Amino acid sequence: MSRSRLAIALVHHPVLDKEGATVTSTLTNMDVHDLSRSAKTYGCTDFFVVHPIEAQRVLCERIVAHWTHGSSAKRIPDRKDALSLVRIVSSLSDAVAVLGEGTLLWVTAAREIGTTLSWPDAARTLAEGGPPVLLVFGTSWGLGPEVTSKADAVLAPIDGGSGWNHLSVRAACAIALDRLRR
Amino acid sequence: MSRSRLAIALVHHPVLDKEGATVTSTLTNMDVHDLSRSAKTYGCTDFFVVHPIEAQRVLCERIVAHWTHGSSAKRIPDRKDALSLVRIVSSLSDAVAVLGEGTLLWVTAAREIGTTLSWPDAARTLAEGGPPVLLVFGTSWGLGPEVTSKADAVLAPIDGGSGWNHLSVRAACAIALDRLRR
Numbered sequence: 001m002s003r004s005r006l007a008i009a010l011v012h013h014p015v016l017d018k019e020g021a022t023v024t025s026t027l028t029n030m031d032v033h034d035l036s037r038s039a040k041t042y043g044c045t046d047f048f049v050v051h052p053i054e055a056q057r058v059l060c061e062r063i064v065a066h067w068t069h070g071s072s073a074k075r076i077p078d079r080k081d082a083l084s085l086v087r088i089v090s091s092l093s094d095a096v097a098v099l100g101e102g103t104l105l106w107v108t109a110a111r112e113i114g115t116t117l118s119w120p121d122a123a124r125t126l127a128e129g130g131p132p133v134l135l136v137f138g139t140s141w142g143l144g145p146e147v148t149s150k151a152d153a154v155l156a157p158i159d160g161g162s163g164w165n166h167l168s169v170r171a172a173c174a175i176a177l178d179r180l181r182r
Numbered sequence: 183m184s185r186s187r188l189a190i191a192l193v194h195h196p197v198l199d200k201e202g203a204t205v206t207s208t209l210t211n212m213d214v215h216d217l218s219r220s221a222k223t224y225g226c227t228d229f230f231v232v233h234p235i236e237a238q239r240v241l242c243e244r245i246v247a248h249w250t251h252g253s254s255a256k257r258i259p260d261r262k263d264a265l266s267l268v269r270i271v272s273s274l275s276d277a278v279a280v281l282g283e284g285t286l287l288w289v290t291a292a293r294e295i296g297t298t299l300s301w302p303d304a305a306r307t308l309a310e311g312g313p314p315v316l317l318v319f320g321t322s323w324g325l326g327p328e329v330t331s332k333a334d335a336v337l338a339p340i341d342g343g344s345g346w347n348h349l350s351v352r353a354a355c356a357i358a359l360d361r362l363r364r
Binding site: 166 | 200215219220223225261342343348349350353355359360361363364
């Protein structure tokens with residue numbers, strides 16, 4: 001049996017700010033690059049950049065176009081392979097619509113919000129094959145409860161054993177994919 | 183027995199460019215943040231930013247001071263904990279001098295340059311305790327042969343199973359620390 005299709009999503013709304021209020025974060029250029037490169041390395045089929053504001057989606061389109069069709073596509077062709085995975089959508093449901101009915105939504109969180117799935121079990125599920133999985137990351141201080149409460153699974157917080165856990169989303173995504181697809 | 187002291191270093195010279203020539207790369211603000219945060223999460227004692235050019239070291243000092251003593255130290259105290267690990271040095275030997283005699287230099291590479299140490303063996307060595315280990319990452323297209331030829335160990339390239347392997351150094355460092363210290 002072949003392994004499950006795996007895609008990632010980076011959400012800019014609804015996410016939490018430092019005080020726990022629901023906000024919309026701005027697009028970060030390096031997130032687009034780093035998450036694309038990690039997704040490509042670990043064989044993900046899609047990287048959904050989720051932003052509800054049109055001007056931010058247009059900005060993301062310009063970044064992607066520069067690296068997939070502009071001068072940088074010629075200068076660093078490897079980057080084109082990675083950025084080609086980017087799909088720009090306005091909501092997570094648009095991402096699920098692309099992947100098809102039955103897609104499982106797996107969320108990640110730095111804080112303990114009620115883990116339902118361990119990393120080894122998640123890796124095993126993917127390896128055994130089944131419906132597509134969309135692995136969702138939040139920007140800012142993490143995904144809002146509107147997203148996490150609807151998830152099919154909540155993965156365990158990444159624990160480095162130090163009691164301190166404030167990884168960048170670029171680092172967290174890389175570690176998550178390595179644990180799931182190594 | 184207690185585990186080995188583990189530190190990381192990010193080298194800006196000697197590194198390779200796209201054509202394989204030895205160059206000096208510029209400091210990237212987000213590398214300083216992301217590698218600090220990953221180092222702190224996985225209990226590293228130091229993050230050496232290695233740059234031979236004084237103006238670049240001064241720039242790095244300003245970035246670190248802004249987050250450890252400036253206005254951002256108050257705004258986001260977690261970041262202060264991470265950036266406090268940064269030690270700015272002009273060469274790897276200066277970093278080794280801080281860690282002490284007998285420090286092991288372990289290098290990472292995206293290409294196969296003659297692996298001598300697997301990730302599980304490396305994790306085991308650290309857990310068993312012994313001399314300090316300095317885990318070295320290169321910017322640009324990777325560490326120059328002047329560095330890799332002097333290493334005590336060359337870790338295996340990170341392989342995501344796709345045949346494509348162009349992770350950002352921010353992602354590669356996060357994955358490496360998770361594999362070594364999880």
